[in-house]
Structure formats: structure tokens, C-alpha cells
Amino acid sequence: MSVNIHIKNAVKRFGNNTIIPDLSLDVQEGEFFTLLGPSGCGKTTLLRMIAGFNTIEGGDFYFNEKRINDLDPAKRNIGMVFQNYAIFPHLTVRKNVAFGLKNKKFPKDQIEELTDKFMKLVHVDEYANRIPERLSGGQQQRVALARALVIAPDVLLMDEPLSNLDAKLRVEMRGVIKKIHSDVGITTIYVTHDQEEAMAVSDRIAVMNEGEIQHIGSPKNVYQRPANVFVASFIGRTNMLKAELVIKAKKPYLCLPGGFEINIEGVKSEHMNDMDVQVSIRPEEFVLYDENEPGLKGTVTDNIFLGLNTHYNVTLATGEEVEIIQESSIQSTIEKGMKVSLQIKKEKINIFTADGSENILLGVKNDKKE
């Protein structure tokens, strides 16, 4: 039985240190919800508040209509997967998986049956009677997953479950996690600092910084229409340039360094006035042209051929450095020292107020609650 999770004005302090000043969010029933943010921003802290391992200094936490602030962690019916797996080293794989069922006093035959089922689900059934020490990291993580899921928890919490695995296993295991989630359909909160991992598994992502939610949205939305400069630069790579918004005959124009000007669309009406702005242009949103074409003028300072794509570093005439990714073409790569013109896929770029706090374009979908 899955639940929705409702957090209202949560506050967390360690001593005099306020880690989470005021945080609210809703997670839908059955949703795969990810907390994404740089290390130290409070993701683990929030997750442990939900699990009941951290005290709550303020606010309310609900599973459906039930307030859980003071509920014993053992009674919250949560499945938890830890960064270090936390597999009990003195118990066999089978006993690890059966641990929660025993505590819930399930009848013996049912324990056996469920344990078998979940060990099969995560493909560790062949190691059932082994001591976990001899399992690989990926296998241990599967055991942890089975152990958390077998008790049919209302909520599954995972704290950077893949960060101790090597790159290849990480990709494989995130597929496993995603697949199991869609099979079991359980409300899941997943913590990671890896934005690519977050995009690969999540229904929605909450981007956090310094204990505050910046943006809650689908991976596509968070990437394409980030709510502010922090989100734009944390999710994926981007070039931030200073520019000016100029309104001419009620139409918005973006005036980029070096005087290159483009007309743009979709500026929110309240921002339709002349002002300084920050522009986020992702490497793939530039197009390289011959220096005689119109565009941002610059000089190629480096090129890296990576097969599918070629990466360029370009120093603009105004001194800023930008990164550009182009699909590799059969023609020769543009050499270092060549002068180029950069044009922009203007429907894809994002424009922010000068202080970076708000995206002035339409189309930002932010479920963050004020």
C-alpha cells in the first residue's frame, strides 16, 4: 500500500546550525521522487527526518493523512536503502532479507516464500546462503534493495545507493532500481548528487541548495526550463553570459556581449522592460559558423574529438570562454586558432534576472511550494 508524502514547513537544526530553514514538498503516491543537490545541502538530513532517525525541529510530516512526526521509526513502515548498504555482516543473504519479516512476526512459510520471491526479483537467489562479505558491491546493493522491499513498505527511501559502485555498475543498477520501481509501484524518495542519475530514474526531481528547494519538476523541465541560475548550472553543463534585455517596439531583444543581438520570444509579461540579464546557453545550443557570418565572434582555443560529438573551447572577443558541443561531421575538425562566429538556438536558451534568482521565460514548471 503506497502513500503520498506531504511535508509542510520542515525545520532542521543541529545545535545552533540551521540546516533546513523552511522546506515544503509533496510526493505523489507511487511516484519516483529524487532529491538532487550538491553534497552538504541537506538531502540526507531531510531523508533521515522522514525515516525518523533525525529529530524534527519544526513543521509537519504526513504519510497520507497520518502525521508521523512522533511515530517510532520502527513503526513507519519504511524501506530504507543506505549508501553503505548496511547489510548485516553476521547474517546470510537469506537472513538479511528475512530480517524485517521476522520482526513483523510473519508466519514461517510466508517468510520463506516472500524472501525467495524478492531474492529472485533482484537476482541474488543463488547467493541465498552466503555471508554477504563475499558478495560484490552491486550484489550487496541488490540484497539491500530486496531486504527493504520485502516488508512491503509504504515508502522506499534510498540515500545515494549507487555512489559506492563503479561507473558501469551504477548505470546497470539504476536500470534495476527503475525497473523494480515500476514493477512494485511504491512511493520512492531517492537521494543523489549525480544529476545524470537523477534524470535517468526520476518521475520528478527536487533540486536543493543549502537546505532550500530550488525547483521541483520533471527531468525534462528541470533541464530545459530551470527555475534559476543555480538549477541551470547544477543540471548539466552550461555557459553563463552577461547580456541585456532590450524592448524595441514591444518586442524583446537579447543583446549579447560584442553587440550581437537576437529577437526572442516567450518573455514573461512582468519582465518586459530593459534590464541586465544572465543568459544560460548550453554547449549544444551554440552553432559554429564561418567568421564572416553574423554571431558572437570568437577564436577556437581547443578541440576534442569524442566520436559522436566534438567539443570546442572558444574565447569570445570580449574575453569570456565558452564550451561548445557539435555533432562530429565528416569534414575536418575546426583547428585551434581559427576565428568563428557563434549562433544560438534561441528557443532553447534560458534567460534569468541579473541576480540569477528567476527565469524570465515562460514555460518554467516549478511545483515548489512557496
Next chain:
Amino acid sequence: MNQLRRKSKLEIWNLIAYLIVALYLIFLIFPLIKILRSSLDMPDGTRSLGNFKRFFSDPYYFKTLVNSFQVSIVVTFFSLILGVPLAYFYNMYQMKGKKFLQVVIILCSMSAPFIGAYSWILVLGRNGVITRFLESIFHFTMPNIYGFKGIVISLTSRLFPMVFLYTSGALKSIDNSLIEASQNLGIKGVKMFFKVIVPLCMPSILAASLIVFMRALADFGTPLMIGEGFRTFPVEIYNAYVGEVGQNFGFAAAISIVAISITAIVFLIQKWATSKFSFTINAMHTIESKKAKPGLNVFIHFYSYLLVSVAMLPQVYLWYTSFKNTSKSGNVFIDGYSLMSYREVMKRGLDTSIRNTAVVGFLAVAIILILAIFVSYLVVRRRSFKSQLIDTMSMIPYVLPGSVVGIALISSFNTKPLILTGTVAIIVISMVIRRIPYTIRSSVAILGQIPISMEEAAISLGSNKIKTFFGITVPMMGNGIISGALLSWVTIITELSTSIILYTAKSQTLTVFTYVFVSRGSDGQAAAVATVLSLFTIISLTVFMLFSKDKDVTM
């Protein structure tokens, strides 16, 4: 309501914390205060600092301090000189019979100190086998072993294993690439030993020297046995207590206070030094022992086996004498071999001593284990003022010489409401007090290594706190704690300085029993009991080795 609920949940741990604080107050703090007060009691019934004045102004007593420091410095020096190279050879080069060497080295360090000293007397004393041999064949009179020389020889042969163990631990944590790098830079052999190895092991060598120093300073059995006119202050405490010239309790208490102060200072220096000079080295690839060049190979084998044999042989000789026939009185060995010494000690209560030793050891270890597990949990997982207090109190016995513990307990529990003198219980308590800091320290370290997420995982799977503690935390601490407990066991069964003060005929242990025969001059019977004790020790160590597999031995 909320607050109340939270409180009641923690209550069981609060209760345990209060209980432990109470135990410490009754059995540690109270006796110490008692000693402190007694130190002011003058023989004429007045109270003053006179006992301290007497100790520091009378050269006869003050000399004992100077003597103790002399012994400790010299023993530390020799232990380093012998132990560091041994550890270096042992870990850097391939050697024959490594396992055997290690077992013997540990055994050397584990035997009761006074038995060690006693076996040296059997070999090199006035009537020693080597002394007599040299005299009868070469008419050569050995220099006298009693006094300073004897103490140094006996203590060094017992304490150099400490240096070996600590240095080995450090060497094992050195990454092989550091050795290779220095060889690349052209630094090899002796130069590498002094320029690379010694500096890298310095923190451990330092820690080992301070421990050796402490042990030598506080050792009681050795100077008692072999010191003769050479007086050291642990023996002086005992003498003042049992009273060669009439018991003077106040004076014994005053020397105890001086002794505690000195060991406390050494202990603080040790803590400061180890924190200042420690650095962590992470070995990805531990040192591989190489084959030594032929010349060196002969030398390292010769050195290691000679050192270990010299340290061990007196004890082997002691075992041997236990099978020799003795005169009727038991004081003189005569020709022929039999089990007569064993039969004799059986008649006089060997079985009671064995039973007492086993009971004391078993009870003490069980109590130590339980207390250490609870204390480490409180200290690591439930930081609070109470747990800090317990942590601090649990360190105090580090600086209490054994005889001080004995005197403190006997003076505190010889009157109502709690009379324990003469019971086995008081010996158990004293052993718990003496060993508990070591077990607590190692339990705290072990628990500190266990991520809290293990317990959280169990709780999130519906296990309650008590079940989690006994089902997850304790079993995970298991192996480390058990090997610690076995070491405590060995130390307890070989202990003399406290039990010699606390024992009565009913409660005497194997060490005390041995001592009784030694002091009567019944060498054969003393040897028989000592051999039984060695057997106990060897069995315990074997079990320990099986338990800790190839983990390091630390004490």
C-alpha cells in the same frame, strides 16, 4: 506529551547509565577518596601531610622513586633496541618458523612477571643452574644477578615483545610503494631503516616506549622477586602495607598517591605524544617480506632466535624443574624425575587455586565484557554528560598501580555496610577495575567502526531498540570483543600485585599459590604450580589466536 514519550523511550539506557555511574562511584571513586583521606592519617592518630613529607625528605624512601625511574628508563631503552630490529626483520624478510616465533614472543610477554623473575633466578641466581655450571667447570663466579641488573634483564625480556608488536603493527601499515620509492632514490639497507622505516613507525615506537615505561614503572612482581636490596616504589607500597616493621597504612596510602600522580603524568605525556605524533598511513599494498641475502639471512635468523630463546629459556627451565625430584622438605632438587612436586601441591590445595583462578577469571571477564559493551554503546551512540562522565571515569584505572587498587579496596570494604575482604568477590572486583579501561577502549574503537546505518537499517525493518542492540550491534562487535576478553583473561590469571594484597587462604589464585611456595623456598612445588599456570596461559593464547585469526595482537 511529546517530550514525555521521548523520555520514556530512552529510559532503559538512562537507567543503565545511572547504574554504571553508581558502580564506578562505589568501587572506584569511593576507594580512591578513602586512600586520599588515609594518606593524611599519621601513626599517632593526627592528620597532616606528614606522610608525604616523610616520603620526600627521607632519602631512604625517595631513593625508591629514583630507582624506579632508573629501571624504567633502562628497560625502555633495551626493549627498543631489541624489539624494533626484531620487528623489522620479522616483517621485511622471509624467515623460517615465523608463526612459532610470534607465538613465543607473545608468550614471553604474557607470563606472570614475578614468575619470569623467578625463572631468571633459577637460571642465573646464587644457586642458578648456569651459575653452578660455570663455577664447577670453569671456577668462574658469575656476577650477582640480584638487584638492578636482574630487574632490568627480567623486565626487558618480558617487555620487548610490546615494542615488537607495536612496531610490527606500524610496519604492516606502511605501503610497499614507499619502500620501492626510496629504493628508486637509492636509499637501501641500514640507511633505509633509519631514514624511512623508523620515522614512519615513530608514532607506534613512541607509543610502545611509553607503555613499556609505564609497565616497568608500575611493576611489582619483578622487583619483589629479584630486587633484594634494590627498592622500587611499588614494592615499597606493599611493604608499608604488610609492614616489615609494623603496618603503616597512612604511609602506604601516601606512597600510593605519589605513585598515582606519577603514573598519571606519564599517562598524560603518552596521550599528548601519541596525538601529536600520530599520522595515518594507508597501505594499499602492504610490505612483502623479501628473501634476505645469504649473510644477512643467517644474521637475522641468529638474532631473532637467540633473542627469543634467551627470553623464553628460563621459563622452559622452570617447567623442566617441576618434574625433578626434590628432598622431603621440597627445598632442594635431587636426582631423578617424577611428578612428586605436582602430587605435593595437589595435597596442599592446587585444585582450590585452579578453581579460584578460573572463577575469578571467568567472572571478571564476564563482568568486564558486559560493562564494556554497555559503556561503549553509551559513549559512542548516546553522547551525553553521563556518558562523558563514564568515559572519563573508565580511564582512571589506567594510572592505578595494582597494589594501589588492592589497598584501596581493602581499606574501603573491610567495614559495614559492605564487607568484602577475604572474599573471592573482592578479587573479582579488583580484576574488573584493573582490566576494564583496556576493554572499554577497544570496544569503543570497535563500535566506532560500525556505521550507525546498520542499526538504523534494523530499526527501519521494524526491530525495536533492545532487539537491535542484542541482535545486530553486539554480534557485530563480537569477534573483536572476544579476542579482547581473552587477553584480559590471560592478564587476570597471571596477575599478582593486587591479589597478593587481597588474598586469603580461601581465595588464593594460582599466582598467589606459586608465590607462597616461592617465598617458602619450595622451588619444586613453585615450579609445578607455575607450570600449571603456564599451561593455562598457553591454552588461552591458542584460543585467542584461533579467534583473532591474523588480526594484530595489541594490549
